[in-house]
Amino acid sequence: xxxxxxxxxxxxxxxxxxxxxxxxxxxxxxxxxxxxxxxxxxxxxxxxxxxxxxxxxxxxxxxxxxxxxxxxxxxxxxxxxxxxxxxxxxxxxxxxxxxxxxxxxxxxxxxxxxxxxxxxxxxxxxxxxxxxxxxxxxxxxxxxxxxxxxxxxxxxxxxxxxxxxxxxxxxxxxxxxxxxxxxxxxxxxxxxxxxxxxxxxxxxxxxxxxxxxxxxxxxxxxxxxxxxxxxxxxxxxxxxxxxxxxxxxxxxxxxxxxxxxxxxxxxxxxxxxxxxxxxxxxxxxxxxxxxxxxxxxxxxxxxxxxxxxxxxxxxxxxxxxxxxxxxx
Amino acid sequence: xxxxxxxxxxxxxxxxxxxxxxxxxxxxxxxxxxxxxxxxxxxxxxxxxxxxxxxxxxxxxxxxxxxxxxxxxxxxxxxxxxxxxxxxxxxxxxxxxxxxxxxxxxxxxxxxxxxxxxxxxxxxxxxxxxxxxxxxxxxxxxxxxxxxxxxxxxxxxxxxxxxxxxxxxxxxxxxxxxxxxxxxxxxxxxxxxxxxxxxxxxxxxxxxxxxxxxxxxxxxxxxxxxxxxxxxxxxxxxxxxxxxxxxxxxxxxxxxxxxxxxxxxxxxxxxxxxxxxxxxxxxxxxxxxxxxxxxxxxxxxxxxxxxxxxxxxxxxxxxxxxxxxxxxxxxxxxxxxxxxxxxxxxxxxxxxxxxxxxxxxxxxxxxxxxxxxxxxxxxxxxxxxxxxxxxxxxxxxxxxxxxxxxxxxxxxxxxxxxxxxxxxxxxxxxxxxxxxxxxxxxxxxxxxxxxxxxxxxxxxxxxxxxxxxxxxxxxxxxxxxxxxxxxxxxxxxxxxxxxxxxxxxxxxxxxxxxxxxxxxxxxxxxxxxxxxxxxxxxxxxxxxxxxxxxxxxxxxxxxxxxxxxxxxxxxxxxxxxxxxxxxxxxxxxxxxxxxxxxxxxxxxxxxxxxxxxxxxxxxxxxxxxxxxxxxxxxxxxxxxxxxxxxxxxxxxxxxxxxxxxxxxxxxxxxx
Numbered sequence: 001x002x003x004x005x006x007x008x009x010x011x012x013x014x015x016x017x018x019x020x021x022x023x024x025x026x027x028x029x030x031x032x033x034x035x036x037x038x039x040x041x042x043x044x045x046x047x048x049x050x051x052x053x054x055x056x057x058x059x060x061x062x063x064x065x066x067x068x069x070x071x072x073x074x075x076x077x078x079x080x081x082x083x084x085x086x087x088x089x090x091x092x093x094x095x096x097x098x099x100x101x102x103x104x105x106x107x108x109x110x111x112x113x114x115x116x117x118x119x120x121x122x123x124x125x126x127x128x129x130x131x132x133x134x135x136x137x138x139x140x141x142x143x144x145x146x147x148x149x150x151x152x153x154x155x156x157x158x159x160x161x162x163x164x165x166x167x168x169x170x171x172x173x174x175x176x177x178x179x180x181x182x183x184x185x186x187x188x189x190x191x192x193x194x195x196x197x198x199x200x201x202x203x204x205x206x207x208x209x210x211x212x213x214x215x216x217x218x219x220x221x222x223x224x225x226x227x228x229x230x231x232x233x234x235x236x237x238x239x240x241x242x243x244x245x246x247x248x249x250x251x252x253x254x255x256x257x258x259x260x261x262x263x264x265x266x267x268x269x270x271x272x273x274x275x276x277x278x279x280x281x282x283x284x285x286x287x288x289x290x291x292x293x294x295x296x297x298x299x300x301x302x303x304x305x306x307x308x309x310x311x312x313x314x315x316x317x318x319x320x321x322x323x324x325x326x327x328x
Numbered sequence: 329x330x331x332x333x334x335x336x337x338x339x340x341x342x343x344x345x346x347x348x349x350x351x352x353x354x355x356x357x358x359x360x361x362x363x364x365x366x367x368x369x370x371x372x373x374x375x376x377x378x379x380x381x382x383x384x385x386x387x388x389x390x391x392x393x394x395x396x397x398x399x400x401x402x403x404x405x406x407x408x409x410x411x412x413x414x415x416x417x418x419x420x421x422x423x424x425x426x427x428x429x430x431x432x433x434x435x436x437x438x439x440x441x442x443x444x445x446x447x448x449x450x451x452x453x454x455x456x457x458x459x460x461x462x463x464x465x466x467x468x469x470x471x472x473x474x475x476x477x478x479x480x481x482x483x484x485x486x487x488x489x490x491x492x493x494x495x496x497x498x499x500x501x502x503x504x505x506x507x508x509x510x511x512x513x514x515x516x517x518x519x520x521x522x523x524x525x526x527x528x529x530x531x532x533x534x535x536x537x538x539x540x541x542x543x544x545x546x547x548x549x550x551x552x553x554x555x556x557x558x559x560x561x562x563x564x565x566x567x568x569x570x571x572x573x574x575x576x577x578x579x580x581x582x583x584x585x586x587x588x589x590x591x592x593x594x595x596x597x598x599x600x601x602x603x604x605x606x607x608x609x610x611x612x613x614x615x616x617x618x619x620x621x622x623x624x625x626x627x628x629x630x631x632x633x634x635x636x637x638x639x640x641x642x643x644x645x646x647x648x649x650x651x652x653x654x655x656x657x658x659x660x661x662x663x664x665x666x667x668x669x670x671x672x673x674x675x676x677x678x679x680x681x682x683x684x685x686x687x688x689x690x691x692x693x694x695x696x697x698x699x700x701x702x703x704x705x706x707x708x709x710x711x712x713x714x715x716x717x718x719x720x721x722x723x724x725x726x727x728x729x730x731x732x733x734x735x736x737x738x739x740x741x742x743x744x745x746x747x748x749x750x751x752x753x754x755x756x757x758x759x760x761x762x763x764x765x766x767x768x769x770x771x772x773x774x775x776x777x778x779x780x781x782x783x784x785x786x787x788x789x790x791x792x793x794x795x796x797x798x799x800x801x802x803x804x805x806x807x808x809x810x811x812x813x814x815x816x817x818x819x820x821x822x823x824x825x826x827x828x829x830x831x832x833x834x835x836x837x838x839x840x841x842x843x844x845x846x847x848x849x850x851x852x853x854x855x856x857x858x859x860x861x862x863x864x865x866x867x868x869x870x871x872x873x874x875x876x877x878x879x880x881x882x883x884x885x886x887x888x889x890x891x892x893x894x895x896x897x898x899x900x901x902x903x904x905x906x907x908x909x910x911x912x913x914x915x916x917x918x919x920x921x922x923x924x925x926x927x928x929x930x931x932x933x934x935x936x937x938x939x940x941x942x943x944x945x946x947x948x949x950x951x952x953x954x955x956x957x958x959x960x961x962x963x964x965x966x967x968x969x970x971x972x973x974x975x976x977x978x979x980x981x982x983x984x985x986x987x988x989x990x991x992x993x994x995x996x997x998x999x
Contacts, residue, residue, distance in 0.1 A: 058984060059980075061984075062980035062983065062984065065909075065980075065983065066976065066980070069909065069910060072910075098724075099723075099724030099787070100724060101720060101721035101722065101723060101724045101725045101726050101727075101787070102721065102726040102727065103717055103721055103726075103727050104726075104727040104728065104729050106729060107717060107727055111714070114706065114710075117704075118704050118706070121699075121701055121702075121704045122704055123704045123705050123706070123707075124704075124705075124706040124707060124710055125707045125710075126707060126709065126710060128804050129732070129793050129804060130764075130795060130802070130804050143565075144565075145565035145566075145568055145569050146386070146564065146565060146568065146585075146586075147386055147568055147582070147585045147586055148386035148387070151386065155753050155754075155755060155756075155757075156753065156754040156755055157751060157753065157754065157764075157802075158754050160797070160800075160802040161800035161801065161802070162800065162801050162802060163802055166802065168732070168753075168764075186699050186700060186702075187702070188699070188704075194732065194792075194793070196732070198755060198757055199757070200757070201757075207731070207733070207757055207761060208731055208732050208733070216697070218697070218699050220637065220698065221697055221699070222637065222638055222639055222640035222695075223638065223639045223640050223641075223684070223692060224639065224640025224641070224692055224693060224694055224695040225640060225694075225695055225696070225697040227640075227689075227692055227693075227694035227695075228694035228695055228696050228697065229697065231694055245355075245689070245690065246689035246690075246692070247354055247355060247359070247689070248355075248356065248357060248358070248681070248685040248689075249359075249385070250385030250386065250387055250388070252386075252387070255675075255677040255678060255680070255681055256677070256680055256681030256684050256685070257681070258689065276638060276677070276680075278677070279675060279677055293637070293638060317729055318729055318730060318731055319778075320728040320729075320730060320771070320774070320775035320778060320779070320788070321778065321779070322726055322728075322779050322782070322783060322786065322788070323782055325726050325727065325728060326726055
């Protein structure tokens with residue numbers, strides 16, 4: 001019998017196999033060491049010429065591999081068929097545990113904020129956490145050697161060869177300057193990001209935390225527009241019934257400056273600083289304050305998260321404790 | 329800052345209840361709240377406190393850090409008049425002594441110095457009404473002279489100082505200190521001064537650190553009979569700098585630092601003179617007023633159109649100007665004269681704030697902005713981070729946030745801070761937070777250890793900034809850090825598979841895992857890999873030294889972002905079936921699987937579409953002594969042609985090529 005005939009014979013035979021026993025027999029029939037069909041072909045080789053040997057040899061080997069894998073496959077098939085039928089499930093058993101990942105609560109809050117502001121046509125940008133003194137203070141109309149700077153207790157990095165006098169940014173407001181330097185109004189953006197303050201930590205103070213900065217500049221963007229945007233935001237964030245109020249306040253880079261309180265569970269909570277961008281800030285970025293005006297605001301992410309999720313201690317956000325994170 | 333409600337009401341009688349005042353201040357001026365009077369011994373208060381706490385903004389010290397200023401606001405809010413404490417003539421000198429001799433040698437640092445000589449019959453304790461007001465404002469009464477100084481400061485906002493005139497030798501000079509000059513202040517502390525510190529001195533040396541604290545040498549005591557009262561104006565920034573230098577923050581330095589109008593010195597001197605005369609029966613001497621040049625009138629034009637444009641209100645000009653008038657601004661037509669005490673007002677927008685505050689934000693109607701719509705977007709790096717977070721959460725990982733700061737110990741556990749290139753803070757809040765993190769995994773490994781107390785396996789990631797400074801170049805980079813950990817086996821292969829899928833899912837097409845070949849001191853050197861794409865190192869994965877059950881990885885997000893910009897493109901599905909062949913081999917223990925797979929792919933490039941390891945066992949581990957020092961591997965090879973169904977002959981021919989490469993190159997034994 002030659003190789004091709006053997007192959008088609010095997011193909012026919014294996015189809016006919018019904019059980020594991022039959023398969024075993026077939027294996028012996030074709031691959032058996034003594035009388036297997038394939039061995040017989042190989043044995044017959046010794047009578048052939050060298051050229052013929054070289055031709056038939058590899059073909060026979062290939063066929064062996066083919067047969068082996070076909071047998072294996074068939075075995076698996078049979079095993080499947082003969083396997084006991086699937087047992088009836090008691091659906092009252094508890095469901096299987098799925099591995100579930102959790103985004104950090106601050107990420108979730110930030111995502112929600114981004115979504116609301118994108119819906120209000122604000123774009124989302126970010127900026128560096130290590131800043132120069134210029135962007136963090138000078139350009140924002142915060143004078144050197146003035147106690148006003150104490151409002152932002154600062155971690156200093158010192159003079160850096162490639163960047164100048166550096167610090168860990170104390171607020172996200174430097175991005176007002178960076179963005180206005182590169183973009184022509186009208187625009188509206190928010191800037192979420194990590195900020196740093198040199199202070200003792202306790203339940204409501206951390207040395208790093210997160211803020212979201214907002215900036216809207218145009219030719220007629222006014223305080224009444226700010227009130228509208230911020231009302232929209234808080235109503236989406238805290239629910240339709242959210243009440244907010246404005247109070248006068250002072251930040252050197254806005255004029256007028258104000259603070260925003262939100263009523264939550266019958267209590268007024270201070271959540272945001274804001275105001276109309278100070279003309280000298282616009283001057284710094286070469287925007288004509290006679291032509292352009294607008295508002296800026298900033299608020300703390302942790303504070304909103306603590307209010308919304310009733311988290312008592314800001315330090316929990318940075319504990320890396322999965323018993324905490326996996327609750328959200 | 330603490331204020332006395334009764335003194336405010338005395339100055340602006342129309343102010344109604346304390347509660348009403350607090351409410352109005354909050355909505356129209358400054359944050360205010362009711363607080364208990366801290367000092368004991370206030371008779372006639374019936375338990376109720378006379379004290380309220382008002383936060384004076386940094387730019388409003390000149391006009392509002394005084395009862396006079398808050399009362400002015402009270403009168404504007406409640407109506408009625410304000411008692412003008414600056415009114416009336418300067419009291420006449422009764423003594424014939426020559427005036428105090430005063431000179432100022434640093435005119436920039438001291439823009440006005442008023443001194444007056446007085447004689448007091450006795451230094452006793454102050455009358456009760458005065459002591460009560462001091463105590464309501466948190467101050468301890470001392471004696472009749474010092475109390476008047478403090479009371480007038482509370483009333484006018486101007487700090488005053490009284491020297492014992494008998495102890496002052498020669499003329500008074502306002503000058504910069506000499507390098508190394510020392511002074512003992514009234515609290516008994518000694519301070520070493522330098523030439524950037526301003527002092528009040530006589531012929532013998534410093535009498536006081538100007539604007540900050542008086543000296544012990546000429547302190548007023550029970551025996552004092554002659555005094556020199558000082559009311560001066562100092563440059564805010566230099567007082568602030570000196571207070572910082574000496575770490576000496578006093579009530580006076582706080583007030584001067586914020587900048588006070590020179591007109592206050594005059595008002596305060598007049599009030600102090602009157603009170604000393606009335607309350608201590610002092611005899612008034614001559615007054616010396618040095619270096620004062622009256623500021624020119626400051627005028628701003630009020631533009632009602634611009635006002636309404638900035639606020640969104642529609643006020644009448646008259647109404648707007650009316651609010652300014654209530655606050656003491658003088659109005660002449662459309663011109664507004666800024667009162668001398670208001671050094672925070674210099675541009676039109678400052679006036680806008682005054683009007684809008686007094687008008688009240690409650691009455692401001694919100695309006696939707698009218699702007700051209702441009703498509704809002706998220707910056708690409710934010711989109712990438714959001715995507716990574718989503719995929720990792722889907723893989724069952726939780727996100728942690730760690731501090732940006734690490735301790736020296738955190739770093740030296742693996743290597744010196746210098747090796748890390750971790751920048752140090754100049755002023756760390758504590759040793760635990762001294763360095764900026766040069767990497768995310770140091771903290772993630774700690775997170776794993778902490779969480780192992782409660783969980784048998786930990787799967788976490790963090791997205792954040794890392795910082796390095798090497799050869800003078802300071803760098804801030806966005807990073808993704810991942811840690812998988814299990815108490816039973818090392819999950820590095822899971823992490824490798826995870827990274828593979830993660831990178832594909834954010835759109836990275838061509839990347840490779842190569843031997844780490846990179847001296848990362850926190851990792852086991854021989855069991856790490858680096859991730860490479862486009863001839864750049866995108867990140868790494870490995871096993872942290874000393875954490876056998878943990879695997880960590882980091883990916884540089886800025887580099888990743890540059891490589892994932894390509895869009896995905898549809899690849900036609902093959903119409904022809906693929907052919908699977910499994911092949912099992914014994915190879916030497918040392919043989920690397922990636923090399924075998926690579927060799928197989930290269931051996932049959934035409935039709936071999938994919939090679940996958942589907943089974944692996946290590947006989948030595950499983951305690952079978954067949955084939956010592958060998959491992960058994962089973963691969964599934966998938967063959968596919970784009971244009972026809974592969975025949976057995978074609979596949980066989982490929983298999984022969986593959987097996988012979990395995991046998992010849994790796995000495996593999998095909999099973």
